Amino acid sequence: MTSRASEIMEKTHLEDPLADSNKARESVDGIKDGAEARGFSFQVLKEGESKGIRARLGILRTRHGIVETPCFVPVATLASVRSLDYSDLASLGIQSVLANTYHLHLRPGDELIRKLGGLHKFMAFDGPIFTDSGGFQAFSLGFGREHNVSKIGGVFPDPDKGSSVKAHPLRRDNLTKITEEGVYFKSLQDGEWHFLNPETSMRIQSNLGSDAIMAFDECTSPLSDYDYTKEAMERTHRWAQQSLKFHDPKQAIYGIIQGGWFEDLRAESTEFTSSQPFDGIAIGGSLGENKQDMHKILDWVIPKLDSRPRHLLGIGDADDLFEGVERGIDTFDCVSPTRIARRGSLYITPLAGGCQKNKFRIDVKALRFKEDPRPIDPYCSCPTCQRYSRAYLWHLYHAKELSYFRLASIHNLHFMLRLMESIRESIAQGTFRELKEQWLGKALPGERSKEVSREKLGCDESIYDESGCNESGSNGDRVCGDDLDA
Numbered sequence: 283m284t285s286r287a288s289e290i291m292e293k294t295h296l297e298d299p300l301a302d303s304n305k306a307r308e309s310v311d312g313i314k315d316g317a318e319a320r321g322f323s324f325q326v327l328k329e330g331e332s333k334g335i336r337a338r339l340g341i342l343r344t345r346h347g348i349v350e351t352p353c354f355v356p357v358a359t360l361a362s363v364r365s366l367d368y369s370d371l372a373s374l375g376i377q378s379v380l381a382n383t384y385h386l387h388l389r390p391g392d393e394l395i396r397k398l399g400g401l402h403k404f405m406a407f408d409g410p411i412f413t414d415s416g417g418f419q420a421f422s423l424g425f426g427r428e429h430n431v432s433k434i435g436g437v438f439p440d441p442d443k444g445s446s447v448k449a450h451p452l453r454r455d456n457l458t459k460i461t462e463e464g465v466y467f468k469s470l471q472d473g474e475w476h477f478l479n480p481e482t483s484m485r486i487q488s489n490l491g492s493d494a495i496m497a498f499d500e501c502t503s504p505l506s507d508y509d510y511t512k513e514a515m516e517r518t519h520r521w522a523q524q525s526l527k528f529h530d531p532k533q534a535i536y537g538i539i540q541g542g543w544f545e546d547l548r549a550e551s552t553e554f555t556s557s558q559p560f561d562g563i564a565i566g567g568s569l570g571e572n573k574q575d576m577h578k579i580l581d582w583v584i585p586k587l588d589s590r591p592r593h594l595l596g597i598g599d600a601d602d603l604f605e606g607v608e609r610g611i612d613t614f615d616c617v618s619p620t621r622i623a624r625r626g627s628l629y630i631t632p633l634a635g636g637c638q639k640n641k642f643r644i645d646v647k648a649l650r651f652k653e654d655p656r657p658i659d660p661y662c663s664c665p666t667c668q669r670y671s672r673a674y675l676w677h678l679y680h681a682k683e684l685s686y687f688r689l690a691s692i693h694n695l696h697f698m699l700r701l702m703e704s705i706r707e708s709i710a711q712g713t714f715r716e717l718k719e720q721w722l723g724k725a726l727p728g729e730r731s732k733e734v735s736r737e738k739l740g741c742d743e744s745i746y747d748e749s750g751c752n753e754s755g756s757n758g759d760r761v762c763g764d765d766l767d768a
């Protein structure tokens with residue numbers, strides 16, 4: 283972190299640790315104890331540089347250290363950020379990870395992890411760990427598979443052409459059964475049925491020993507109609523209260539706002555979730571047909587929230603970070619950086635030709651990079667870019683060398699973490715709007731970035747991947763698809 287942001291943070295480290303979030307939580311129903319046991323608090327250091335920008339700089343304190351926010355939280359589904367080890371996480375400066383309750387319950391089993399000393403010890407990561415509740419799998423293994431859609435539509439449609447969410451023709455079996463009591467899941471590993479409800483989800487997350495847990499919820503599909511979305515939201519509210527009843531008081535707990543892309547349901551869910559004594563608030567569920575819908579949903583929800591920390595579940599492309607932070611999101615998690623890295627998509631900054639049109643990515647497996655001696659991004663300081671060329675990564679990818687996964691994942695995570703670092707710095711300096719314009723501004727996508735990189739790199743258009751990310755499979759744009767591929 284650079285000087286201005288760290289100055290602000292250092293000054294406030296000495297302040298009362300019972301920060302804004304606990305005061306907000308206590309004001310909900312007068313709860314006065316528990317904050318110390320959880321060791322959890324959130325302090326907003328700076329908020330809202332100008333009209334319409336609600337970006338905030340903060341510190342999340344947990345029993346396993348602090349998280350400077352806004353923060354991108356990499357996903358460690360099976361207690362591992364895929365292809366990386368503890369030393370990679372440390373050298374990348376990863377502050378926190380998010381692991382998956384459902385998958386760790388199935389393998390190796392949460393009881394085993396508890397016996398072995400908990401998740402931090404098991405995966406040798408001593409920073410703050412979030413766990414989700416398993417509620418997302420109610421969607422991803424259920425309607426997500428059946429409709430073959432992600433949280434945001436089936437694919438991101440081109441907003442200029444206009445479109446509506448449609449079920450993908452390649453539907454698969456729905457592997458869940460949702461009842462008032464909980465969710466039955468059919469395991470992809472052994473075909474056995476497993477059951478999760480608020481009580482079991484809380485017990486599993488307690489066994490894992492994560493710092494911040496999620497209430498058990500039902501994430502709905504963008505194809506769910508109003509009536510079903512309302513029914514699922516009301517069920518989620520009942521499960522939220524049960525989650526509060528059964529959760530381990532040593533763990534901080536986030537409630538999850540549902541309601542799909544229906545404004546009145548989002549308003550109702552925001553009001554309900556905020557009225558409960560959660561430590562933090564997460565925004566989940568279907569986020570509409572495209573990214574514009576997602577922004578609209580955030581605009582409906584966030585202005586109604588108090589100072590408790592806000593987490594946006596399962597979202598995290600470069601432009602999402604800007605749009606989410608601008609609206610007041612504090613933490614994000616997403617499998618995208620490591621998942622797309624494994625499929626050949628590597629991030630590049632605007633200086634290297636990255637723009638919204640190419641999603642700030644090159645497709646390193648494309649033939650044009652076979653003899654390219656340049657690093658992925660000449661402006662990147664990650665270990666991969668310091669030593670290796672695009673040609674070498676092209677070769678590793680096509681030769682199916684295992685080292686490709688590690689080198690590519692390191693670069694993509696480094697990109698996301700450094701981007702978030704510069705976002706924090708810009709909030710501290712009051713220049714968030716300028717930074718956002720440099721990355722997403724009207725003039726930048728396409729034209730200006732080409733000029734910059736032509737001038738600075740002397741490169742031709744082969745640096746750009748105008749066709750966008752050419753991921754394998756029919757759902758290249760999915761943010762959160764089959765979570766076993768996380």
Ligand SMILES: [Zn+2]
Nearest residue numbers: 662664667693
């Ligand atoms: Zn790099």
